[in-house]
Amino acid sequence: MEKRVAVLQGDGIGPEVTSAAVRILEVVARRFNHTFHFDYGSIGGEAIDSFNDPLPKETIELCESSDAVLLGAVGGPKWDRNPSELRPEKGLLAIRKHFDLFANLRPVKAVPSLLQASPLKEEIVREVDMMIVRELTGGIYFGLPSRKTATAAVDTLVYTREEIERIVEKAFELARMRRGKVTSVDKANVLESSKLWREVVEEKRQRYPDVEVEHQLVDSAAMKLITNPKAFDVVVTENMFGDILSDEASVITGSLGLMPSASVRSDGFGLYEPVHGSAPDVAGMGIANPAAAILSAAMMLRYSFGMDTEAAAIEKAVDTVFEDGHFTADLAGSTDRALSTTEWTDKVIGELD
Amino acid sequence: MEKRVAVLQGDGIGPEVTSAAVRILEVVARRFNHTFHFDYGSIGGEAIDSFNDPLPKETIELCESSDAVLLGAVGGPKWDRNPSELRPEKGLLAIRKHFDLFANLRPVKAVPSLLQASPLKEEIVREVDMMIVRELTGGIYFGLPSRKTATAAVDTLVYTREEIERIVEKAFELARMRRGKVTSVDKANVLESSKLWREVVEEKRQRYPDVEVEHQLVDSAAMKLITNPKAFDVVVTENMFGDILSDEASVITGSLGLMPSASVRSDGFGLYEPVHGSAPDVAGMGIANPAAAILSAAMMLRYSFGMDTEAAAIEKAVDTVFEDGHFTADLAGSTDRALSTTEWTDKVIGELD
Numbered sequence: 001m002e003k004r005v006a007v008l009q010g011d012g013i014g015p016e017v018t019s020a021a022v023r024i025l026e027v028v029a030r031r032f033n034h035t036f037h038f039d040y041g042s043i044g045g046e047a048i049d050s051f052n053d054p055l056p057k058e059t060i061e062l063c064e065s066s067d068a069v070l071l072g073a074v075g076g077p078k079w080d081r082n083p084s085e086l087r088p089e090k091g092l093l094a095i096r097k098h099f100d101l102f103a104n105l106r107p108v109k110a111v112p113s114l115l116q117a118s119p120l121k122e123e124i125v126r127e128v129d130m131m132i133v134r135e136l137t138g139g140i141y142f143g144l145p146s147r148k149t150a151t152a153a154v155d156t157l158v159y160t161r162e163e164i165e166r167i168v169e170k171a172f173e174l175a176r177m178r179r180g181k182v183t184s185v186d187k188a189n190v191l192e193s194s195k196l197w198r199e200v201v202e203e204k205r206q207r208y209p210d211v212e213v214e215h216q217l218v219d220s221a222a223m224k225l226i227t228n229p230k231a232f233d234v235v236v237t238e239n240m241f242g243d244i245l246s247d248e249a250s251v252i253t254g255s256l257g258l259m260p261s262a263s264v265r266s267d268g269f270g271l272y273e274p275v276h277g278s279a280p281d282v283a284g285m286g287i288a289n290p291a292a293a294i295l296s297a298a299m300m301l302r303y304s305f306g307m308d309t310e311a312a313a314i315e316k317a318v319d320t321v322f323e324d325g326h327f328t329a330d331l332a333g334s335t336d337r338a339l340s341t342t343e344w345t346d347k348v349i350g351e352l353d
Numbered sequence: 354m355e356k357r358v359a360v361l362q363g364d365g366i367g368p369e370v371t372s373a374a375v376r377i378l379e380v381v382a383r384r385f386n387h388t389f390h391f392d393y394g395s396i397g398g399e400a401i402d403s404f405n406d407p408l409p410k411e412t413i414e415l416c417e418s419s420d421a422v423l424l425g426a427v428g429g430p431k432w433d434r435n436p437s438e439l440r441p442e443k444g445l446l447a448i449r450k451h452f453d454l455f456a457n458l459r460p461v462k463a464v465p466s467l468l469q470a471s472p473l474k475e476e477i478v479r480e481v482d483m484m485i486v487r488e489l490t491g492g493i494y495f496g497l498p499s500r501k502t503a504t505a506a507v508d509t510l511v512y513t514r515e516e517i518e519r520i521v522e523k524a525f526e527l528a529r530m531r532r533g534k535v536t537s538v539d540k541a542n543v544l545e546s547s548k549l550w551r552e553v554v555e556e557k558r559q560r561y562p563d564v565e566v567e568h569q570l571v572d573s574a575a576m577k578l579i580t581n582p583k584a585f586d587v588v589v590t591e592n593m594f595g596d597i598l599s600d601e602a603s604v605i606t607g608s609l610g611l612m613p614s615a616s617v618r619s620d621g622f623g624l625y626e627p628v629h630g631s632a633p634d635v636a637g638m639g640i641a642n643p644a645a646a647i648l649s650a651a652m653m654l655r656y657s658f659g660m661d662t663e664a665a666a667i668e669k670a671v672d673t674v675f676e677d678g679h680f681t682a683d684l685a686g687s688t689d690r691a692l693s694t695t696e697w698t699d700k701v702i703g704e705l706d
């Protein structure tokens with residue numbers, strides 16, 4: 001197959017980790033006989049510097065003519081005092097909305113060789129394997145009015161039935177390919193939008209009788225992610241709850257540095273990015289952990305290009321490198337055992353080739 | 354001193370644990386020469402059964418003529434299918450709003466003898482000692498419009514400057530009596546209400562130069578509560594974020610069963626209740642853990658009656674009973690070592706008397 005990938009490296013360690021991911025994709029292309037074209041565009045802080053716009057129209061056009069987007073990370077202290085429209089994260093919010101990337105998928109999986117880095121007891125995190133499905137283009141992130149005066153401020157949480165339907169369907173489809181369980185998280189004892197959410201889940205489940213469904217209030221989900229994370233398979237929730245719960249979930253296994261994410265719509269187009277941020281403190285030092293970017297590239301192969309075998313090959317290679325005890329500085333514990341970004345990527349390529 | 358306490362036992366284990374707390378308060382009254390009058394009222398499911406109203410006007414009147422309210426818990430499967438206006442938790446929301454109990458205080462403190470019950474590694478939770486200050490009468494819980502049609506639903510997150518000011522001041526005052534640090538949690542990169550929130554915190558801090566201030570986004574706060582909970586002293590946040598984060602925080606020490614809470618306003622009047630729910634599965638069995646209700650009574654003495662010495666005496670007695678290895682079934686591990694609710698309360702009384 002021939003595919004065009006827009007690469008938006010962004011800020012901080014973004015360029016280093018996306019470069020590593022591109023190297024991996026090149027190896028995959030060679031081994032599995034594909035052609036990937038990589039075209040580079042600006043987003044976030046560097047786009048503000050060059051275009052005075054966190055999501056320049058050049059970038060939008062580039063992505064429109066691509067099959068998928070690979071993103072590094074955005075943000076850094078340089079832009080922290082900028083007015084709200086000139087902040088790096090506006091680029092992220094804008095690209096999600098522009099391309100209608102309504103489904104944010106975040107797998108959270110315990111890696112046996114890294115469990116000692118988890119803040120949780122090993123018996124609690126061992127075997128954790130869940131997929132958080134966060135609605136990404138609706139809710140209080142985009143509802144109007146959203147405004148502030150000197151004496152008051154208002155934000156609006158709004159969902160249409162269609163917006164809920166498509167994300168809930170996505171969750172059911174994913175559950176079918178996994179362990180067949182959906183946990184829908186809402187605050188139906190307080191919010192009207194959550195009541196509609198729960199109604200839609202109850203309707204949709206009729207079409208997926210093979211999938212087990214459970215409703216959970218967001219406060220109790222926040223507890224259970226810590227006390228019994230193994231109980232979750234697919235978790236589906238609205239935008240803001242998803243923001244909070246997916247970040248909470250991302251630290252329980254101790255491997256935030258290697259968590260990938262996908263933001264997709266129904267036709268297969270998607271944006272893939274590591275969950276970790278731009279880590280300005282280690283940017284340019286060549287020590288960043290590229291695992292999350294590499295695993296994001298694997299998700300791209302699976303969800304945008306339908307290349308399951310290729311995706312699995314990358315994931316297996318990454319697993320093996322960890323099992324063999326190769327780590328970048330963030331995970332190595334003591335730096336003398338730590339590999340650089342490039343050295344670690346070489347190990348993965350060694351497994352893949 | 355002479356004080357009137359409205360006791361709203363509520364549902365499930367509510368009656369058992371509030372009875373234990375009342376026994377403790379009676380011992381305190383005797384030992385410290387106070388007179389407490391206890392008057393009983395209905396709330397939640399039992400109030401729905403008797404009055405067809407989760408917060409009957411009789412209960413409101415009772416509370417209005419009292420100096421503080423001691424509450425057990427509300428809710429249970431019996432009322433789960435009720436229409437929204439006849440659900441037990443509506444009683445809770447209504448009493449908070451009616452009495453303008455805008456500040457919900459939730460201490461989270463590691464108990465050395467219970468750390469083995471924590472899902473987190475001991476070195477992470479040992480020495481955790483924070484106070485979560487949640488805004489309780491504003492935000493998306495009460496904002497209008499809040500409505501649902503067949504095709505869409507909307508909720509409104511609204512805050513006035515005054516509402517933010519009073520809760521932020523409360524947090525600064527509490528920080529002064531503790532370790533002098535306030536972490537304000539918001540989502541200022543997305544929400545206008547959070548921008549106003551952050552503005553108010555920045556203004557107020559001028560008046561508290563001795564207090565260290567830190568802003569944290571809600572998603573990263575959700576992570577840090579797990580990776581480094583010791584870093585928090587006072588955490589202040591809006592209603593919905595507070596709901597999620599305080600429940601998340603409540604499980605990290607492994608002692609959800611003994612977490613108290615206070616919901617207060619500026620004049621000292623307040624409502625005190627355990628964080629745990631009504632636990633219908635063990636209701637009426639005499640095995641419920643009364644520690645949270647007893648510690649809530651201690652908070653009542655401190656925050657509503659200004660009885661610091663008396664509050665500290667209760668807290669010390671509870672600590673000692675745990676240190677001596679006395680536990681109710683929820684914490685005992687194996688039931689043959691477990692004390693009943695009454696037996697465990699007797700131990701606390703033994704320490705107090």
Ligand SMILES: CC(C)[C@H](C(=O)O)[C@@H](O)C(=O)O
Nearest residue numbers: 089090092093243542543572
């Ligand atoms: C940067 C921010 C606007 C964004 C969000 O809240 O969605 C981030 O936290 C994320 O989860 O991708």
Ligand SMILES: CC(C)[C@H](C(=O)O)[C@@H](O)C(=O)O
Nearest residue numbers: 189190219442443445446596
């Ligand atoms: C029962 C529910 C409405 C309530 C809330 O969300 O405030 C509860 O979760 C709490 O935290 O006291």
